[in-house]
Amino acid sequence: MTAQNGPKPSxxxxxxxxxARLVSGNYGGDSTYxxxxxxxxxxxxxxxxxxxxxxxxxxxxxxxxxxxxxEVVQASSNRIWSWFSFPRIAKRLGARAIHTQYNLSxxxxxxxxxxxxxxxxxxxPEWFSKKDRFLLSRFVPASAKRSAKVITVSQTSxxxxxxxxxxxxxxxxxxxxxxxxxxxPVEREEARDFTRKKWGLSKPFLLTVGNQWSRKxxxxxxxxxDLLPExxxxxxxxxxxxxxxxxxxxxxxxxxxxxxxxxxxxGAADLMIFPSLHEGFGLPVLEAxxxxxxxxxxGNGALPEVAGVAACIPKSYEPQDWSSQIRSxxxxxxxxxxxxxxxxxxxxxxxxxxxxxxxLSVYQEVGN
Numbered sequence: 001m002t003a004q005n006g007p008k009p010s011x012x013x014x015x016x017x018x019x020a021r022l023v024s025g026n027y028g029g030d031s032t033y034x035x036x037x038x039x040x041x042x043x044x045x046x047x048x049x050x051x052x053x054x055x056x057x058x059x060x061x062x063x064x065x066x067x068x069x070x071e072v073v074q075a076s077s078n079r080i081w082s083w084f085s086f087p088r089i090a091k092r093l094g095a096r097a098i099h100t101q102y103n104l105s106x107x108x109x110x111x112x113x114x115x116x117x118x119x120x121x122x123x124x125p126e127w128f129s130k131k132d133r134f135l136l137s138r139f140v141p142a143s144a145k146r147s148a149k150v151i152t153v154s155q156t157s158x159x160x161x162x163x164x165x166x167x168x169x170x171x172x173x174x175x176x177x178x179x180x181x182x183x184x185p186v187e188r189e190e191a192r193d194f195t196r197k198k199w200g201l202s203k204p205f206l207l208t209v210g211n212q213w214s215r216k217x218x219x220x221x222x223x224x225x226d227l228l229p230e231x232x233x234x235x236x237x238x239x240x241x242x243x244x245x246x247x248x249x250x251x252x253x254x255x256x257x258x259x260x261x262x263x264x265x266x267g268a269a270d271l272m273i274f275p276s277l278h279e280g281f282g283l284p285v286l287e288a289x290x291x292x293x294x295x296x297x298x299g300n301g302a303l304p305e306v307a308g309v310a311a312c313i314p315k316s317y318e319p320q321d322w323s324s325q326i327r328s329x330x331x332x333x334x335x336x337x338x339x340x341x342x343x344x345x346x347x348x349x350x351x352x353x354x355x356x357x358x359x360l361s362v363y364q365e366v367g368n
Contacts, residue, residue: 013049013094013096014049014050014051014069014090014093014094014095014096015045015048015049015050015095015096015097015360015363015364015367016050016051016095016096016097016098016099016113016363016367017051017052017053017086017089017090017093017095017097017098017099018034018050018051018052018053018099019034019053019054019082019086019099019100019101020034020052020053020054020070021054021055021056021078021081022034022035023035023038023052023054023059023062024059024061024062026256028210028211029117029281029283030101030117032180032259032283033101033115033117033153033177035062035180036177036178036180036181036352036355037352037355037356037359038052038062038063039062039063039180039181039352040351040352040353040354040355040356040357040359041065041068041356041360042063042064042065043352043353043356044353044356044357044360045065045356045360046065046067047065047067048067048360049067049068049069050065050067050068050069051068051069051071051090051093051095052068052069052070052071053070053071053072053073053086053089053090054070054071054072054073055072055073055074055075055081056072057070057072058070071089071093073085073086073089082100082103082105083103083105083106083107084105084107086098086100086105087105087107087108087109087112088107090108091107091109095111096111096363096366096367096368097111097112097113097148097362097363097366097367098111098112098113099113099114099115099151099359099363100112100113100114100115101114101115101116101117102114102115102116102136102139102140102143103139103140103143104143104146104147106146108146108147110148110366111148111366111367112146112147112148113147113148113149113150113151113362113363113366114143114144114147114150114151115150115151115152115153116140116143116144116150116151116152116157116161116165116168117152117153117157117280117281118152118153118157118160118278118279118280118281118301118302119140119157119160119161119164119165119280120215120278120280120301121133121136121137121140122137122160122164123160123164123278123301124215124277124278125137126214127213127214127215127277127278140165141164141165141167144161144165144167144168144171145167145168147168147171148171148366149171149172149173149362149365149366150168150171150172150173151172151173151174151175151359151362152172152173152174152175152280153174153175153176153177153280153281153302154174154176154280154281154302154305154306155174155302155305156280156301156302156305157174157280157281157301157302158172158174160280160301173358173361173362174358175355175358175359175362176281176350176354176355177281177283177286177350177352177355178286178347178350178351178352178354178355179283179286179287179289179290179347179350180259180283180287180352181352182259182260183259183260183262183263183266183287183290183291184260184263184290184291185263185267185290185291185292185344186263186264186267186291187267188267188268190264190267191263191264191265191266191267191268192267192268194261194264194268195237195264195265195268198261198264199237199252199254200252201235201237201252201268203233203234203235204233204234204235204270205234205235205236205237205252205268205269205270206221206225206234206235206236206237206269206270206271206272206273206326207236207237207239207265207266207269207271207272207273207288207293208221208236208237208238208239208240208272208273208274208275209239209240209262209265209272209274209284209287209288210239210240210274210276210284211240211241211243212240212241212242212243212244212245214277215276215277215278216240216275216276216277217275217276217277217298217317218238218240218243218245218275219245219246220275220317220319220322221236221238221273221275221322222236222245222246222248222250222251223246223319223322223323224273224275224319224322224323224326225248225250225251225273225323225326226246226248226250226319227319227320227323228250228323228326228327229327232327232330234250234270234330235250235251235252236248236250236251236252236273237252237254237265237269238251238252238253238254239254239255239256239257239262239265240254240255240256240257241255241256242255262287263287263291266287266288266290266291266292266293267291267292267293269288269293270294270330270336271293271294271295271296271326271329271330271336272284272285272288272293272294272295272296273296273297273322273326274288274295274296274297274298274303275297275298275317275322276297276298276300276301276303277298277300277301277317278300278301279298279300279301279302279303279306280301280302281302281306282297282301282302282303282306282307285297285303285306285307285311286306286346286347286350288343289310289343289344289346289347290343290344290347292340292341292343292344293340293343294311294312294329294336294339294340294343295307295310295311295312295339295343296311296312296313296314296322296325296326296329297311297312297313298313298314298317299313299314307346308346309342310339310342310343310345310346311339311343312325312329312339
């Protein structure tokens with residue numbers, strides 16, 4: 001065990017011990033949540049004693065405070081770390097609350113907090129492997145039952161958690177998310193120049209963001225693009241871990257894209273397509289909005305709640321409906337410009353400082 005950066009570990013006044021293993025990792029929305037939360041804490045809790053516990057050293061690219069401590073704890077497996085190592089060190093160092101996600105150890109006792117982003121494993125079990133479905137459906141309800149508080153990220157997710165995990169009723173606090181701080185708008189010509197040099201995107205393009213997990217439904221984006229007439233010159237750029245998709249002359253699979261580079265793709269794209277079948281929140285929608293990229297997205301889960309009236313939501317998940325809507329939007333520069341302005345205004349309604357304030361309120365309620 002190695003203690004790093006902050007007050008001496010004997011301090012008895014840690015507001016909370018936070019599971020920081022996913023900070024600055026390449027784990028999609030989960031990493032974004034924990035990393036951006038630190039940015040929020042820096043704004044609103046710079047002077048509060050917070051304890052971050054991980055199995056790796058503190059990343060150098062995150063904001064930091066001298067009031068905080070980063071504690072490195074090793075274990076022979078992630079399960080042992082989660083269930084034994086983390087709660088033990090948190091309690092030994094005097095944390096008044098213990099915050100992790102999904103699987104909360106029984107050792108957390110009465111001060112445990114779990115973030116449950118969504119319960120898509122109940123809503124669409126076919127999206128998960130048998131092993132993951134079994135583990136999530138068994139351990140997440142048990143974690144919600146033993147937790148002092150459950151944090152989730154949208155009112156939609158709250159309702160779905162209460163439906164599928166009645167043990168969580170009365171415990172849930174909603175802390176809406178925001179576009180990550182490292183996603184910042186880029187001038188359109190600069191963005192186009194960067195994407196042309198970096199990925200060879202010389203033609204106008206549509207963008208879709210996410211991995212090839214079936215829930216993300218990237219195949220719909222490919223099918224809709226393929227149905228566009230030849231008079232529409234747009235490529236379809238796929239940002240995310242590559243996978244098996246239908247062969248298409250329009251598709252350009254970019255692979256994993258670093259967070260700050262996504263801003264260039266959003267800034268250069270004419271339209272972001274997000275056909276996910278379910279989201280507990282849907283961060284790419286707000287990322288695109290911040291970068292003034294118009295969005296067409298699915299109507300399931302929390303996507304309508306997050307998008308408000310700033311995105312276009314087709315009436316179904318049929319490729320023809322999406323293709324027709326894409327073509328209609330591309331043919332109207334006035335509508336696209338209006339969507340860019342509405343999207344930016346919608347993104348400005350969310351902030352990680354507010355998320356951090358609400359999270360701290362949960363810590364303080366549990367710790368008092």
